[in-house]
Amino acid sequence: MAQFFNEPSRTFSEYLLVPGYTGPDCIPANVDLSTPLVKFRKGEEPELKLNIPMTSAIMQSVSGERLAVALAQEGGISFIFGSQTAENEAAMVARVKATKAGFVPSDSNVRPDQTLADIVFLKEKTGHSTVAVTEDGTAAGKLLGIVTSRDYRVSRMDPATPVSTFMTPVDKLICAKEGVSLAEANDILWDNKLNQLPVLAEDGRLLYFVFRKDYDAHKSNPMELLDSKKRYIVGAGINTRDYETRVPLLVEAGVDVLCIDSSEGYTAWQQRTLDWIHQNYPGMRVGAGNVVDAEGFRFLAKAGADFIKVGIGGGSICITRETKGIGRGQATAVIEVAQARNEFFKETGEYIPICSDGGIVYDYHMALALAMGADFLMLGRYFSRFDESPTDKLLVNGTYVKEYWGEGSNRARNWQRYDLGGDKKLTFEEGVDSYVPYAGPLSDGVRQSLAKVRSTMCNVGALTIKELQDKAKLTLVSATSIVEGGAHDVILKSSVNK
Numbered sequence: 001m002a003q004f005f006n007e008p009s010r011t012f013s014e015y016l017l018v019p020g021y022t023g024p025d026c027i028p029a030n031v032d033l034s035t036p037l038v039k040f041r042k043g044e045e046p047e048l049k050l051n052i053p054m055t056s057a058i059m060q061s062v063s064g065e066r067l068a069v070a071l072a073q074e075g076g077i078s079f080i081f082g083s084q085t086a087e088n089e090a091a092m093v094a095r096v097k098a099t100k101a102g103f104v105p106s107d108s109n110v111r112p113d114q115t116l117a118d119i120v121f122l123k124e125k126t127g128h129s130t131v132a133v134t135e136d137g138t139a140a141g142k143l144l145g146i147v148t149s150r151d152y153r154v155s156r157m158d159p160a161t162p163v164s165t166f167m168t169p170v171d172k173l174i175c176a177k178e179g180v181s182l183a184e185a186n187d188i189l190w191d192n193k194l195n196q197l198p199v200l201a202e203d204g205r206l207l208y209f210v211f212r213k214d215y216d217a218h219k220s221n222p223m224e225l226l227d228s229k230k231r232y233i234v235g236a237g238i239n240t241r242d243y244e245t246r247v248p249l250l251v252e253a254g255v256d257v258l259c260i261d262s263s264e265g266y267t268a269w270q271q272r273t274l275d276w277i278h279q280n281y282p283g284m285r286v287g288a289g290n291v292v293d294a295e296g297f298r299f300l301a302k303a304g305a306d307f308i309k310v311g312i313g314g315g316s317i318c319i320t321r322e323t324k325g326i327g328r329g330q331a332t333a334v335i336e337v338a339q340a341r342n343e344f345f346k347e348t349g350e351y352i353p354i355c356s357d358g359g360i361v362y363d364y365h366m367a368l369a370l371a372m373g374a375d376f377l378m379l380g381r382y383f384s385r386f387d388e389s390p391t392d393k394l395l396v397n398g399t400y401v402k403e404y405w406g407e408g409s410n411r412a413r414n415w416q417r418y419d420l421g422g423d424k425k426l427t428f429e430e431g432v433d434s435y436v437p438y439a440g441p442l443s444d445g446v447r448q449s450l451a452k453v454r455s456t457m458c459n460v461g462a463l464t465i466k467e468l469q470d471k472a473k474l475t476l477v478s479a480t481s482i483v484e485g486g487a488h489d490v491i492l493k494s495s496v497n498k
């Protein structure tokens with residue numbers, strides 16, 4: 001006879017937090033959002049910690065190198081997507097590790113024979129007004145000049161005008177040499193009233209730009225997540241098929257932590273992958289998942305996972321529940337797995353952090369997921385909306401949007417994520433291709449969301465995530481009281497003015 005769970009599985013919007021006592025020191029400025037990323041023994045410190053409880057989803061439309069740097073600057077970590085060749089993924093990891101705070105690899109590049117139309121297209125796509133003109137049109141090519149918005153007037157010039165005729169050539173530019181420090185680069189920017197400073201290798205190849213507008217940002221990233229050599233911390237997704245070739249390349253590239261990316265983690269393949277990594281790379285930390293109950297958690301805990309991801313079918317682009325009838329409401333899954341994590345800790349003295357993956361819609365869901373026992377969160381839709389995600393920004397029906405697609409969609413075709421040992425192909429879709437509203441720079445969005453989380457924590461009377469978990473009082477809400485929670489029985493001015 002099948003096993004039945006007595007209660008329906010529930011999701012975040014069905015819960016609220018009831019305030020606890022807030023003491024005079026319990027103010028947002030005193031809240032510490034640091035949290036363990038990997039397992040540790042009782043009384044010891046985890047080898048890797050996050051400064052904020054946020055990780056970005058292992059997805060093509062989310063976790064590229066630019067987002068990885070932006071998130072590490074805020075104190076979280078990206079897991080670079082694994083649904084690309086191992087070589088490309090390792091190259092992305094290497095570029096994140098090579099990025100020095102304040103030194104930005106150029107993301108808008110053209111060849112000199114390209115045209116004004118190409119410049120306008122790039123500016124629309126990236127939102128950046130500085131374009132590097134390199135011999136081969138790559139970010140690391142020999143620098144021939146730069147184009148900024150001061151160099152052209154779209155209304156007066158033919159879109160076919162070659163870039164070489166209106167760029168500012170390199171001999172008229174002030175550049176710095178490889179090895180310049182950030183402080184020196186900033187002095188050059190200020191002394192010469194420049195907006196950007198190209199940093200060049202001995203042979204004239206472009207290495208980075210240092211931007212004047214970033215000056216304040218470098219000073220104001222107190223939460224940056226850096227390794228012992230002051231490089232950004234970055235993770236990478238792997239699968240249960242090609243780990244023997246992929247993991248060595250990622251390790252070589254300097255990856256800090258791995259995560260097996262799978263829609264369902266309670267499998268023999270995850271065990272095999274973990275075993276192989278532990279045997280061949282004993283120091284390498286690797287997370288596993290996803291699971292939605294205590295049984296799945298215990299399996300991966302015993303298999304040696306360093307953290308365990310929770311969530312099946314709750315992702316915004318996910319149709320696994322509709323397609324296969326597999327999954328569980330995200331809140332119930334987190335609550336049950338968190339209890340299992342606590343029991344396992346009591347029994348063994350080993351604390352294995354859990355990650356609530358998918359289904360975060362409102363910022364308050366973040367606080368709820370943490371209160372329910374998650375140590376950190378994985379977010380896809382949330383990060384895909386920002387400037388730094390790897391996808392295009394488009395104007396659709398008068399609104400700026402970014403593209404966001406699931407790993408199980410035809411667009412990503414990440415069959416390894418859904419692999420159950422069958423043919424090496426995606427037989428049916430478990431994800432969709434979509435637009436999400438564009439939301440500006442990551443740092444603004446993350447800081448705003450976390451301001452709300454800090455505020456919620458103070459209402460609960462908690463200054464740390466652990467305290468939030470210990471003190472939280474959660475109540476289920478009825479359908480009618482959800483209506484009460486929004487603006488109601490008033491005529492909203494925004495609707496009158498439409």
Ligand code: MZP
Nearest residue numbers: 057315316318359380381406407408431
């Ligand atoms: P969300 O933050 O957009 O709600 O969910 C992101 C999560 O959805 C990812 O971290 C991953 O676990 C999951 N995901 C990614 N692709 C698919 C799919 O195509 C999916 N079904 O479910």
